[in-house]
Amino acid sequence: MATLKDVAVLAGVSVKTVSNVVNGYEFVKPENRRRVEDALNATGYRPNLGARNLRRGRTGFIALVVPELSIPYFGELAGGIIAAAAEHDWSVLIEQTQGDRARERKVITDLGPHMVDGAIVSPQAVVPDDIATPGVPVVLLGEHPLPLPLDHVGIDNVTAARTAVHHLIDLGRTRIAVIGQHPTRGTATQRLAGYRQAIAEAGLTEIVAPALRYHHSDGALAMTELLDRPERPDAVFCFNDMLALGAVRVAHDRGLRVPDDIAIAGFDNTEHSAYSVPSLTTIAPDKAALARAAVDLVHRRAIDKEDFPPQDVSIPFALEVRESTTP
Amino acid sequence: MATLKDVAVLAGVSVKTVSNVVNGYEFVKPENRRRVEDALNATGYRPNLGARNLRRGRTGFIALVVPELSIPYFGELAGGIIAAAAEHDWSVLIEQTQGDRARERKVITDLGPHMVDGAIVSPQAVVPDDIATPGVPVVLLGEHPLPLPLDHVGIDNVTAARTAVHHLIDLGRTRIAVIGQHPTRGTATQRLAGYRQAIAEAGLTEIVAPALRYHHSDGALAMTELLDRPERPDAVFCFNDMLALGAVRVAHDRGLRVPDDIAIAGFDNTEHSAYSVPSLTTIAPDKAALARAAVDLVHRRAIDKEDFPPQDVSIPFALEVRESTTP
DNA sequence: AAACGTCTTTACATCGTTGGCACAACGTTG
DNA sequence: CAACGTTGTGCCAACGATGTAAAGACGTTT
Secondary structure: OOOHHHHHHHHOOOHHHHHHHHOOOOOOOHHHHHHHHHHHHHHOOOOOHHHHHHHHOOOOEEEEEEOOOOOHHHHHHHHHHHHHHHOOOOEEEEEEOOOOHHHHHHHHHHOHHHHOOEEEEOOOOOOHHHHOOOOOOEEEEOOOOOOOOOEEEEOOHHHHHHHHHHHHHHOOOOOEEEEEEOOOOHHHHHHHHHHHHHHHHOOOOOEEEEOOOOOHHHHHHHHHHHHHOOOOOOEEEEOOHHHHHHHHHHHHHOOOOOOOOOEEEEEOOOHHHHOOOOOOEEEEEOHHHHHHHHHHHHHHHHOOOOOOOOOEEEOOEEEEOOHHHOO | OOOHHHHHHHHOOOHHHHHHHHOOOOOOOHHHHHHHHHHHHHHOOOOOHHHHHHHHOOOOEEEEEEOOOOOHHHHHHHHHHHHHHHOOOOEEEEEEOOOOHHHHHHHHHHOHHHHOOEEEEOOOOOOHHHHOOOOOOEEEEOOOOOOOOOEEEEOOHHHHHHHHHHHHHHOOOOOEEEEEEOOOOHHHHHHHHHHHHHHHHHOOOOEEEEOOOOOHHHHHHHHHHHHHOOOOOOEEEEOOHHHHHHHHHHHHHOOOOOOOOOEEEEEOOOHHHHOOOOOOEEEEEOHHHHHHHHHHHHHHHHOOOOOOOOOEEEOOEEEEOOHHHOO
């Protein structure tokens, strides 16, 4: 692979002149510029990014830390982040934590300032101590362990959950259950709070089912348990779409009609939710805006070296009403 | 951020000795080792990977190039690759091409040998010329532009498609359509070939519908068009699960029962297919094996510097029979 | 023609790390 | 006690790029 030196020898100029051409420096004699460009083409020169970044003090990478890429929400999110990062000439390095606190912590620590210019983290179980001094700008997504002086981008989970549950209440449902309670996930806590507010406001009683991970099978399990209770719920709000679709599936297997016998709503508006049978009512965060906001924040801190107090950016969301709650 | 030099000063030894400790060199006086380790802890030293890799000639990254991470199949695949790469101390850099040939080409060219140690590419539209001399080991997934001397890992798409279609034939269906024909996607070509073989073997007539991208909406569109034809199909084989679920949705909207009126099968066995209503019969490639095989091949070439003729690794698959084809 | 200012190019140091090698320290051996 | 092998350590160069600053080229002004 050709280096600057090779090109310089071929063009008969110094290494620095080649570097100047490559970097678009203005004052290069046209004659030399041409010869250098010819040599660049002839050798097929590509800058060694490692060396360049070593010198420049930036790496050209940002890290995206998510629990699991196989969860469609995170796949869609990652896609948006990669696209937004590309506009800043950043490549995205993705790490998976499986929602495990130890791994979240390790990844964040190892990120050191040498590997990436910044990081976007979708935390599930980290506690403030874990992210104490990351060394590079870190933006948190979705959840925000409160006492932490880090930027945060997300939707208002409490309000979103309340909105969804109010929608179910407006349908006239009275036994409204929730699926997704979780001991450590921050978003779960917030969504549960929103659910509780709405239920309290309507004077109903809470029906809470936990979920360990947030896959279909967890939703199915929780739904089975709910339907086995003496007082069957007539509506269920799930903390993500996969839980909801797992629940729909179980309702269907039990011979219950959705939404007539039981209305079901999800969260995230993943692509499947619009095409499932029945299609799924869900909270739709503006994922593109989320990705852009997160990348921009990292960029301002990491590259523009701006210094400003920790931001808390709230991204708009919408309630997408579909068949699973429309009798 | 602490460097080797800082640690060396603190420990009162030379930079090289610290380097030796960090790299587990055997012959270091216990006394010095202890002091260095203390200094390492005190400073919270992290190696500068850029510098290390510049020196060592490897980067610690591999690239994964996929069309879109928001497609669940690629999300699941990426998850597997990241996990497999982690076992070789590799981080994974993901680039999206949107299935666009120019971008596939650009990404592969820019990968240069400086940014990544190797690449795993899931091509959609590249032609052999584009990947002529990648400079780093490249493993192709799924599709293999034939005259190319590159490693390839994938399932036997022709046989898989034939298997799926035979399954539909065994159900007694006679008007079996296919959704997903595409002018440039290699896997589409192969799956279509498998479909054609099966149809020919059974003496039936081909019913072919194209798809531009492979999202739900494309499946829905194609299905609508198929159902508008005078002779309605009684079975449809789709080139991925999203197409199939889009098709299921349209069938449902038309008041057709799946599978009684029309059987539908997909491809990829993404997590949703097991929980949709009806659950989806699909071809299930062993994704974990696929990821492992691809990463191992890159590793053998990039790190072990093995030299061997281009491999063509065939990964097993299974036909997952579910409700959408079980009356 | 000397002095000056503007362009243009180059030599050199540097980023943080590791390989190669020389040398120092040490205990063994003849 | 000289020669030796084994350990342990440090110096230097190098990876490929870029910032600095100084030197060279050239035309213009006095």
